[in-house]
Amino acid sequence: MSLIHEYTKELIATGILGILLIFLRIVATKLVRRYAKTNQTLEHRTNLVIKYMHLFINILVIIALIIIWGVQTKDITIALSSITTVVGVALFAQWSILSNITAGVILFFSFPFKIGDVIKIHDKDFPVMAEIEDIGAFHVFLKTSDGEIIIYPNNLLLQKGISILEKQFNDKEYVD
Template sequence: MLTYSEPLIRAGQVLLILFLAWGLQRFLARGLNSLGARYPQLPAEVLLPLRGTVRWLIMGSAFMLVLERLGVSAEVLWTALTGFVAVAAVAFFAIWSVLSNLFCALLIITLGPFRIGDCVEVIESADKPGVKGRVLSVNLFYTTLEDLSEEGVGALMQVPNSLFFQKAVRRWRNGELPSPRNKEV
């Protein structure tokens, strides 16, 4: 009987930790729900992430306690976690421009600030002309423009999608740039 008592005690402790974490999470979630009902000026956009954060903190703490009861050192877990976070941060910064262009492509496709066939100009500043051309295609990283300037007629330009959200963009829907002749003063 003595050989089975220690594993049974640990199993009971693990179950107790999980049950208490679940109960605490339910108690705090109900408290946040009643707080939201009592104060209607508190927006749901605040309560929902707060409930999620509380749930993850409680369950993460319970997970750490369970691992500690099973003999895993908290120091080893903390070292592994910080190492993983450091590597993830470096990787995130290394691919930031790629992720930015992917996200901007998604925004261009869903929001439609311009369409294929439109003429667009990315304005650099008040005294410098920007990139100007007819939109031929939009892919995950670049928007391809047909150059409409006098020195580059017919050339293709690939503009990173993120540039359309960093600069002001002028757009002509009919696909034709206004001619200087039509601008009589």
């Protein structure tokens, strides 16, 4: 019983943080879903961005819990710098994965094309005119008029000029 009295403030703060975590996740989910609904984004793309948001919120809550339970700031700094160094070295080798995920989130929130649009990618070496079949975390799946499937990295879509063309392919219904 003395253990509960000794850590009353930390337990109360942890409870409040737990409630705040639930609230932030619900609010973030509703905001992303509202944004996706106004832009007519497919459900699985919306769920992917929601997962990214939840991961970010969870990391912030873990950091807050570490601070609440009295880990010294100096110790947190040392641990985070060590972890960041290891992760940084690992991600440097895999920078394209991180850039594709970031580009996928940017495509979700800011680009004017969506699944079903026919686009032309202005690439000097490999020009592409195709319909967007799917936009994933790492790649965009394009289908040419010949039926060829092209998997195009998200980060290249941010680097290349793109034209949105009039619908030239057969219409079909898109279902999640």
